[in-house]
Amino acid sequence: MAKFRKKGKGALPAVSTASLPDIVFLLLIFFIVSSTMRETDLKVRYQTPFGTEIKKLEKKSLVSYIHIGRPADQKLGTAPRIQLNDAFATPDKIREFIASERQNMSEADRNKMSVSLKADGEIDMGIITDVKQELRKASALKVNYSTRKGTQKLIFENLR
Amino acid sequence: MAKRRLPEVNSGSMADIAFQLLIFFIITTTMDTDAGLFRKLPPMPENNEIEQQEVKDRNVFVVLVNKENQLLVENELVDIRDLRIRAKEFIENPNNDDNLPERIVTEIDYFGAIPITKFHVISLQNDRGTSYKTYLAVQNELTAAYNELRNELAMRKFKMAYDDFKGEEGEEDPRKTAIDEVYPLRISEAEPRNIGGN
Numbered sequence: 248m249a250k251f252r253k254k255g256k257g258a259l260p261a262v263s264t265a266s267l268p269d270i271v272f273l274l275l276i277f278f279i280v281s282s283t284m285r286e287t288d289l290k291v292r293y294q295t296p297f298g299t300e301i302k303k304l305e306k307k308s309l310v311s312y313i314h315i316g317r318p319a320d321q322k323l324g325t326a327p328r329i330q331l332n333d334a335f336a337t338p339d340k341i342r343e344f345i346a347s348e349r350q351n352m353s354e355a356d357r358n359k360m361s362v363s364l365k366a367d368g369e370i371d372m373g374i375i376t377d378v379k380q381e382l383r384k385a386s387a388l389k390v391n392y393s394t395r396k397g398t399q400k401l402i403f404e405n406l407r
Numbered sequence: 408m409a410k411r412r413l414p415e416v417n418s419g420s421m422a423d424i425a426f427q428l429l430i431f432f433i434i435t436t437t438m439d440t441d442a443g444l445f446r447k448l449p450p451m452p453e454n455n456e457i458e459q460q461e462v463k464d465r466n467v468f469v470v471l472v473n474k475e476n477q478l479l480v481e482n483e484l485v486d487i488r489d490l491r492i493r494a495k496e497f498i499e500n501p502n503n504d505d506n507l508p509e510r511i512v513t514e515i516d517y518f519g520a521i522p523i524t525k526f527h528v529i530s531l532q533n534d535r536g537t538s539y540k541t542y543l544a545v546q547n548e549l550t551a552a553y554n555e556l557r558n559e560l561a562m563r564k565f566k567m568a569y570d571d572f573k574g575e576e577g578e579e580d581p582r583k584t585a586i587d588e589v590y591p592l593r594i595s596e597a598e599p600r601n602i603g604g605n
Binding site: 394396 | 418422433436441442443444445447451474487488533534535539540541542546550554
């Protein structure tokens with residue numbers, strides 16, 4: 248009995264916190280590497296629909312983004328708008344946009360270019376159709392309809 | 408020479424600084440793994456010439472979506488829940504039905520001579536008033552029909568899931584290409600028209 252008591256009296260050595268900065272730095276580096284700073288300010292609000300048969304976009308440098316949704320600024324009304332880079336645009340500006348995006352790519356990559364359509368699920372197809380037609384005219388034929396990963400059930404529920 | 412020892416810099420606050428940086432990055436990071444449905448648009452016809460292709464009626468599967476987001480499949484009002492199964496039946500034509508696409512015996516690697524419905528076309532047409540989510544749901548179901556058929560074939564033939572074929576360095580797995588040849592993705596979107604108002 249006495250033996251045990253003796254042991255209990257001894258002060259516990261403090262856990263060394265010397266390696267804490269190292270651990271934090273490791274986490275920090277992970278986040279720096281995996282983070283993609285948002286390059287454009289979103290002027291439209293959108294929530295992409297759900298999909299099950301989706302594929303990941305590879306090589307982000309080969310992808311141009313077109314955002315379609317209702318303006319984030321309520322004063323601008325609720326009609327769906329297109330955003331290219333940092334500004335609102337009309338469908339006829341898409342050809343210019345695609346051309347300038349192509350310019351920024353290396354020669355070898357130009358035909359691998361794809362366009363990611365990030366559009367809100369609630370908007371009508373009219374504006375999407377216009378965008379698609381413009382993309383065809385600009386011969387940017389690889390299109391990715393951006394979706395969130397969901398289940399079939401979720402898709403059908405979302406339709407109602 | 409004065410022998411003065413520099414006091415060591417206290418590194419105790421290092422952790423705090425690192426934490427601050429860490430929190431900044433956690434907040435600003437958007438881990439958006441961008442994903443979606445891939446489609447290839449048809450090239451714009453030159454000189455406004457629209458090529459008329461003769462397609463037999465039995466080879467076409469017409470899907471119309473109106474502005475009320477209802478589906479008309481082969482002149483029948485169909486719920487979107489049934490679209491996948493209908494599409495699968497059409498693409499495969501398992502019973503060699505006369506109303507479903509003709510099966511043509513074709514030579515394909517790994518499979519030899521195999522009857523496939525290589526001239527089938529799924530024709531998708533939507534109204535300008537169709538909601539985008541309905542359109543994508545339809546596209547998703549059609550893609551799912553193809554993927555399910557391909558996966559079933561991959562399981563039967565290679566005992567492997569279709570998604571597990573990983574090609575080497577930018578090249579597709581030849582077995583995957585062969586499966587794609589058996590079930591080629593043939594979805595055609597009609598030139599947009601504005602019917603039924605907006």
